[in-house]
Amino acid sequence: MTVNKIIYVLDTNILLHEPFAFLSFKEHDVVVPMTVLEELDSIKDRNKDVSRDARVAIRALEDTLVNASPEQVLSGVKLPQNDELHPSGCLSIFNDYALDESKVKLSFNENDNRIISTAIYLQAQNPKNKVVLVTKDINMRLKAKGAGLAFVEDYRTDQLIDDIQFLTKGYHQFTGDFWQHVKECESETQGRNTTHYIKRDLLPNSYINEYLIDEGEHFAGKITGGDDEKLSIVDLSRERLMAKQAWGIHPKNIYQGMAMDALLDPTIDLVILTGPAGCGKTLLALATALEQVIERGLYDKIIVTRSTPEIAESIGFLPGTEEEKMAPWLAAITDSLEVLHKQDENMNGSLDYIMDKANIQFKSVNFMRGRSIQNALVLLDECQNLTASQLKTIITRCGEGTKIVCSGNLAQIDSNYLTAVTSGLTYIVERFKDFPGSSNINLNGVVRSRLASFAEENL
Numbered sequence: 001m002t003v004n005k006i007i008y009v010l011d012t013n014i015l016l017h018e019p020f021a022f023l024s025f026k027e028h029d030v031v032v033p034m035t036v037l038e039e040l041d042s043i044k045d046r047n048k049d050v051s052r053d054a055r056v057a058i059r060a061l062e063d064t065l066v067n068a069s070p071e072q073v074l075s076g077v078k079l080p081q082n083d084e085l086h087p088s089g090c091l092s093i094f095n096d097y098a099l100d101e102s103k104v105k106l107s108f109n110e111n112d113n114r115i116i117s118t119a120i121y122l123q124a125q126n127p128k129n130k131v132v133l134v135t136k137d138i139n140m141r142l143k144a145k146g147a148g149l150a151f152v153e154d155y156r157t158d159q160l161i162d163d164i165q166f167l168t169k170g171y172h173q174f175t176g177d178f179w180q181h182v183k184e185c186e187s188e189t190q191g192r193n194t195t196h197y198i199k200r201d202l203l204p205n206s207y208i209n210e211y212l213i214d215e216g217e218h219f220a221g222k223i224t225g226g227d228d229e230k231l232s233i234v235d236l237s238r239e240r241l242m243a244k245q246a247w248g249i250h251p252k253n254i255y256q257g258m259a260m261d262a263l264l265d266p267t268i269d270l271v272i273l274t275g276p277a278g279c280g281k282t283l284l285a286l287a288t289a290l291e292q293v294i295e296r297g298l299y300d301k302i303i304v305t306r307s308t309p310e311i312a313e314s315i316g317f318l319p320g321t322e323e324e325k326m327a328p329w330l331a332a333i334t335d336s337l338e339v340l341h342k343q344d345e346n347m348n349g350s351l352d353y354i355m356d357k358a359n360i361q362f363k364s365v366n367f368m369r370g371r372s373i374q375n376a377l378v379l380l381d382e383c384q385n386l387t388a389s390q391l392k393t394i395i396t397r398c399g400e401g402t403k404i405v406c407s408g409n410l411a412q413i414d415s416n417y418l419t420a421v422t423s424g425l426t427y428i429v430e431r432f433k434d435f436p437g438s439s440n441i442n443l444n445g446v447v448r449s450r451l452a453s454f455a456e457e458n459l
Contacts, residue, residue: 170435274409
């Protein structure tokens with residue numbers, strides 16, 4: 001064992017979160033306790049999304065160790081090398097069942113304790129090396145520290161930000177009047193559109209398709225391009241943003257106005273809506289979808305999908321077709337449809353007509369893999385519960401002429417394996433922030449009711 005090498009002991013949840021995580025530790029050594037393999041084995045046959053990740057992790061480990069002898073598996077097998085300049089470390093399986101129970105500090109009855117004991121044993125056997133237990137389980141990190149393990153870490157390779165407060169909002173709000181901050185500006189007008197060219201120094205950390213607003217409630221613009229020196233900004237004006245209309249719905253605040261501008265823009269292929277419960281994410285997405293499918297004829301159909309919570313991931317026990325089974329999980333969509341048509345003389349008749357006219361299809365995320373979706377508007381709701389790989393699977397299904405709207409509330413994550421900073425929703429917000437075909441809006445403010453607004457602020 002090289003003195004400078006770090007020994008990383010992986011917990012099961014790391015391999016469930018990212019099955020190829022053991023390849024991410026560069027020149028350092030990775031140890032997978034036998035208990036982790038047993039936990040993966042028990043999870044791989046469950047009827048849950050994580051069972052697929054468990055199978056992928058097992059297969060990846062087997063591919064790495066396939067030609068190794070039992071002695072090599074215990075001592076360490078060289079991991080694939082990325083390049084000649086950066087040598088890789090070794091992967092080994094540690095038989096934690098061979099530990100002397102009388103010499104460990106924790107009860108051997110729990111799997112977590114066995115994994116912690118493995119790290120403590122390796123720490124004692126390799127005093128010149130740093131031994132790190134890597135786990136996403138906060139309580140396990142506390143237990144490991146209490147048991148005497150010096151180094152415990154979360155897995156952060158997939159985290160693009162350290163704190164959710166640093167997540168880009170999709171807009172910049174200036175104090176006072178916007179023009180007070182601008183020292184030099186060139187403008188040109190074509191038809192009804194005016195483009196301003198300002199120095200990038202005013203907004204050094206800005207990206208294409210981000211919006212600009214001010215507290216003076218006069219200016220509203222959108223970044224359409226730029227270089228290292230200048231930014232081009234289209235002057236939208238607040239009046240035009242607040243006058244947006246889709247299926248009888250008007251924006252209630254400037255944040256909804258920016259969202260509707262992005263949702264109705266045919267040049268934008270991906271719209272990401274984040275924000276608290278009751279800020280209008282689902283209603284705006286549905287209203288603009290109906291407007292573009294039925295009134296404007298830009299798309300042939302609306303496909304609505306969402307992740308089913310872990311407490312009920314299996315939809316097989318519900319009666320009916322796939323769409324009928326998905327109906328309970330997509331009640332937010334049908335609720336929004338009722339809001340849009342509550343003034344109609346025969347609301348149920350209107351809903352049936354619209355469902356048929358817009359060709360609204362309810363699909364399960366579980367069955368999206370392998371599809372190719374053409375000329376459709378896809379509404380992906382509650383995607384804070386999806387991992388980055390799951391969201392990639394869905395977004396890569398979108399073919400020519402398809403627009404996808406991803407919405408979610410990072411404060412309401414149901415998955416045991418995700419946090420706000422590791423959610424797939426956070427991941428795509430950061431990954432797509434400088435993509436010309438995407439727009440991200442954080443809908444600040446609850447408009448559902450004063451009760452919902454008070455609850456969001458005070459509970």
